[in-house]
Amino acid sequence: MPIILPSESPAARSVVGVADDVFAALRGESAALPRAESVVLVLIDGLGAISLRAHAGHARGLTAGMAKKDVVQSVFPSTTAAALTSILTGAWPGQHGLVGYRVLDPAQGVLVNQLTGWESEGLDPATWQAAPTIFERARAEGRPAFAVGVAAYAASGFTRATLRGADFVAAQTPAERVEVAYELAERHPGSVVYCYLPEADKAGHRYGLDSVQWVSALEEIDAALSRRVPPGVGVLVTSDHGMVDVPAHRQIVLEAEHLEGVRHFGGEPRMLHVYLDPDVDTSAAADRWTRDLDGRADVGTRDEVIASGLFGPEVSDAAASRIGDLLVVARGNGAVYDGTAHDQRSRGMIGQHGGLTPEERQVPLLRFGAFAR
Incomplete structure (x- = not known):
């Protein structure tokens, strides 16, 4: 018996389309977004739209102007390796090839962890994930490209597979990462800047979505994104997937x-x-x-x-x-x-995540700075 497909509107937008949105806005060719001098794409790992709305009181900055339509669908499976790669390439998992958290490498006959197993299993990031990244696309157009993230991830195989073409800049806290991303976008007109915030995902996995730790992580992220956006910079805030608590x-x-x-x-x-x-x-x-x-x-x-x-x-x-x-x-x-x-x-x-529930697959797509309504 085939898997029961989720009921989704034919008009539902996908995270796969975010990459094209970024470039259309930079060129002034987007029907949905105003033109921006530079774009910052903020990825809040693990933040579903349903859980964000349920905790709106702890994320007043993120939810203040959030409309019902400010939602996109994650991919299948709704897991970081697949979804984050889709956001950063504009390709579906069936195209970029990261089809799960742990998958079989048929050449070696072994399972490979798609987040941490690249080096230990000898995967080549340039061939295992062959789709062009948004940073490679930016460079091809003569645009500066940056990725702001956690120092520990700077040289990982997953980073080299998904952030190819970007200059990686490390910063410690969410506030510092957002500040650096905004400064880069302001100093480099025409640039594409990616900012990765994994704190909510980590807290959710360990403590659950209604925990003090998860709420604290959300509040920290909300405060970081409440800072002023430089003039001319468009900011898109989204996520790779949401979560459900598994008792x-x-x-x-x-x-x-x-x-x-x-x-x-x-x-x-x-x-x-x-x-x-x-x-x-x-x-x-x-x-x-x-x-x-x-x-x-x-x-x-x-x-x-x-x-x-x-x-x-x-x-x-x-x-x-x-x-x-x-x-x-x-x-x-x-x-x-x-x-x-x-x-x-x-x-x-x-x-946990990976499945087909709305809690896992519906993620926010929020607009700030030059993109604000």
């Missing part, structure tokens, strides 16, 4: 029979890639998983999910080879664990 009683641990015939479990607990042994009948396995997880998760084969368009209108051969034989998407606020030692270590994570 202990919604954790589904697979039984031993589910491990039979499985080579690898990839993805993450909200959206598993299941890689089967070569001699396993995929259709029969899908039927069995569907029966066993009835009401708790949706199950689809690789071909079914690709045909549904969830990975985008086109899926390259390279991307398809990284997708699981089966995909298992948890419903509601559940999560599916494979029961291995590695998987058990992640069961303490409260805020």
Whole structure:
């Protein structure tokens, strides 16, 4: 049984289109945004539109002018590796190839963590993620390009795959990162400046969306973005995905029979890639998983999910080879664990994402500075 697709308006905008919005505004060719001398694209990792509105009292600056239409849809799976790459390339996961958190490298037959496993598994950022970045596009047009982020991420494989073409500038706090981004945009007319704020995502994973720690992170980010935007600079604030809190009683641990015939479990607990042994009948396995997880998760084969368009209108051969034989998407606020030692270590994570709920896929797209209404 194929995965149940979310009901979305045909007119729903996607984070995939944000890159084109940036360049159209710089050229004065956008029907939606005023022309800007420079653009700052702020990415608040893990901030869903629904959770932002629910905590509006702690984010008065972000939500003051937020309209109902200031929302875009994240991609599938709704996880950082896939969604952040889509924002920074303007390409769907089926095109750029980062189709999950942990995916199979078919050449080596090993799972690769798409955020932290590039060096250990020998992935080449220039070929594993081959889509041009917004920074490479900017340089091709003769525009300065900068990425402002956390120093620890400066030289990572994921950074080299998604921030190619940008001059990386490190700053410690959200306020310092925003300040540096605004200064760069003001000093370099025509520039594209990216500013990454991971604090809410980290707090949500560890403590949950209603925790004191998550609210504190949101307040810190809101304060950072409340500073004055330099004249002529347009600011877009968005996110890669939202989250849901997964309580202990919604954790589904697979039984031993589910491990039979499985080579690898990839993805993450909200959206598993299941890689089967070569001699396993995929259709029969899908039927069995569907029966066993009835009401708790949706199950689809690789071909079914690709045909549904969830990975985008086109899926390259390279991307398809990284997708699981089966995909298992948890419903509601559940999560599916494979029961291995590695998987058990992640069961303490409260805020999670990767699935198809509105809480995970609806993210804000807010306008400030020269873009303000």
